[in-house]
Amino acid sequence: MLTLGIRNMYLLLFAVVILLSTSWLQSDQGGPQLDEANTIAITKASFLFQFARSNDWPNDKKQGNFRIGIQGNTALYLFLVEKYAGQTIGSQMLEVVEISDSEQVVEFTHVLYTESEGEQLIQLINQTADKPIMVVTSVDADTAMPEGAVVNFVVQTSRIRYELDMENALNRGLVVGNRILSWAVTR
Amino acid sequence: MGSHEMKNYSSIILLIWVFVLFSAQANAQNVNSESIVDAAIDLAEQELFDEALKMIEPALLHEAKDDARAWYVSGYSHKGKFKKEVFLVSSTSALALSERELAVSQLIKAYEIDAQSSTSISELSLDALDYLSKTYMNDVVRGVRGFTRGMDDVIVGYFNEFVAIRSVINQNEDWTREEVEVEKNLARANRLLLETTPTDSEELFARVVAHYYKAIELDGEDYTARYNLAINLYNRGVSRLKSIDHTTAMFELMETQDACIELFDKALQPMLAAHTMSPNRKETLKGLTTIYNALSNKEESDKYKHALDKVLKAEGE
Numbered sequence: 085m086l087t088l089g090i091r092n093m094y095l096l097l098f099a100v101v102i103l104l105s106t107s108w109l110q111s112d113q114g115g116p117q118l119d120e121a122n123t124i125a126i127t128k129a130s131f132l133f134q135f136a137r138s139n140d141w142p143n144d145k146k147q148g149n150f151r152i153g154i155q156g157n158t159a160l161y162l163f164l165v166e167k168y169a170g171q172t173i174g175s176q177m178l179e180v181v182e183i184s185d186s187e188q189v190v191e192f193t194h195v196l197y198t199e200s201e202g203e204q205l206i207q208l209i210n211q212t213a214d215k216p217i218m219v220v221t222s223v224d225a226d227t228a229m230p231e232g233a234v235v236n237f238v239v240q241t242s243r244i245r246y247e248l249d250m251e252n253a254l255n256r257g258l259v260v261g262n263r264i265l266s267w268a269v270t271r
Numbered sequence: 272m273g274s275h276e277m278k279n280y281s282s283i284i285l286l287i288w289v290f291v292l293f294s295a296q297a298n299a300q301n302v303n304s305e306s307i308v309d310a311a312i313d314l315a316e317q318e319l320f321d322e323a324l325k326m327i328e329p330a331l332l333h334e335a336k337d338d339a340r341a342w343y344v345s346g347y348s349h350k351g352k353f354k355k356e357v358f359l360v361s362s363t364s365a366l367a368l369s370e371r372e373l374a375v376s377q378l379i380k381a382y383e384i385d386a387q388s389s390t391s392i393s394e395l396s397l398d399a400l401d402y403l404s405k406t407y408m409n410d411v412v413r414g415v416r417g418f419t420r421g422m423d424d425v426i427v428g429y430f431n432e433f434v435a436i437r438s439v440i441n442q443n444e445d446w447t448r449e450e451v452e453v454e455k456n457l458a459r460a461n462r463l464l465l466e467t468t469p470t471d472s473e474e475l476f477a478r479v480v481a482h483y484y485k486a487i488e489l490d491g492e493d494y495t496a497r498y499n500l501a502i503n504l505y506n507r508g509v510s511r512l513k514s515i516d517h518t519t520a521m522f523e524l525m526e527t528q529d530a531c532i533e534l535f536d537k538a539l540q541p542m543l544a545a546h547t548m549s550p551n552r553k554e555t556l557k558g559l560t561t562i563y564n565a566l567s568n569k570e571e572s573d574k575y576k577h578a579l580d581k582v583l584k585a586e587g588e
Contacts, residue, residue: 118505118558119505120561123509167516
């Protein structure tokens with residue numbers, strides 16, 4: 085009869101194998117790591133680049149580098165540099181600058197993103213008033229769009245959207261591009 | 272004696288004759304079947320499996336169809352052929368797979384026929400099935416380790432075979448825990464493949480998610496499956512956001528953002544469930560802080576950040 089002595093050896097060997105197999109399966113090695121990239125900064129950076137590219141800039145702003153200034157958000161600044169530095173807006177080389185002192189703002193900025201609030205924001209807006217600078221703000225959902233700003237980021241159903249003040253844009257001599265206009269939201 | 276009685280006697284004699292004839296035939300068949308089985312066993316013991324099978328398999332269709340020994344020797348021979356093939360080629364070659372499948376079905380048959388009488392055939396069949404079940408589990412592990420795209424169903428198939436055989440050996444064994452681990456490992460294997468694939472693959476990502484959902488469905492208490500599912504969904508959203516560049520049009524940016532928010536939303540539920548299971552785990556608190564932040568929900572994000580700081584502080588003390 086096939087009593088076959090080998091079976092005992094196999095039984096022992098495979099008891100060990102199955103134990104190793106199941107324990108290997110149960111060892112949760114190499115689990116996924118949380119991507120800690122700043123998603124808000126990425127989204128805002130993408131919008132700022134769109135604003136730069138889709139707007140119809142006055143002729144006197146079409147010389148030299150195209151400058152996006154960032155005030156109060158280093159993550160956004162770093163992401164813009166990482167992703168878009170070296171790109172061109174029309175024939176202008178894109179330059180991203182981090183602005184810590186509002187004195188730097190005045191002449192050479194095309195798009196100015198600021199997270200300033202209160203007096204500091206008023207001062208900044210006054211300083212850039214009547215200049216073809218697209219001032220972009222980002223205020224809480226329950227706060228009205230700051231006076232003098234051209235664009236303001238708002239959160240709508242968890243999404244970052246933007247509202248537009250056309251009057252301020254015109255006062256600054258900016259002709260807002262159709263693509264920017266068509267995606268703007270109202271509150 | 273009337274002609275009627277004569278007729279009855281003739282019928283009885285005829286019946287007896289038919290019975291004797293059939294009994295003799297059956298007996299001859301039994302003797303024949305026994306000798307075939309014995310001869311096949313001799314061949315199998317000499318590892319002449321093909322010859323053994325040539326002899327025994329035709330008999331399984333007729334005279335030996337209810338003979339546990341015959342089914343066992345046939346199953347044993349297929350198992351022998353399987354082992355040879357494994358040694359020479361691999362356990363997953365077409366021949367090995369078909370030999371193993373035949374071995375399993377024939378050994379189960381041998382066990383089922385013999386189960387009532389409980390001779391050594393039952394025990395030997397179970398031993399052989401035990402061996403074969405483990406080869407299936409080995410193939411599961413090997414499949415996960417050397418995972419290639421689209422192997423999911425094959426690996427799950429091996430595992431299902433393993434469980435099916437184990438249920439014959441012992442109906443009380445519960446392999447749910449291992450099934451959960453197989454699903455989680457397949458999710459991980461697909462993710463690693465996705466991370467190293469140069470072009471994006473929605474199909475691979477769908478498989479990652481499907482395997483984690485299956486693991487959760489199997490085990491309502493599995494923390495890791497929930498946490499990993501949440502991370503995969505969230506990371507997928509981040510990865511899509513990162514894919515936005517200077518070539519992206521405004522409408523694409525809007526669409527991408529919508530898709531990302533949907534993924535972040537989907538990530539929230541399993542992360543919250545993982546948090547409920549283990550409220551003081553740092554990675555979950557960090558995950559919730561991050562997901563809520565991505566959903567622009569500062570209040571909730573701050574709440575979990577505060578909880579995380581508290582845990583970290585307690586650990587530091």
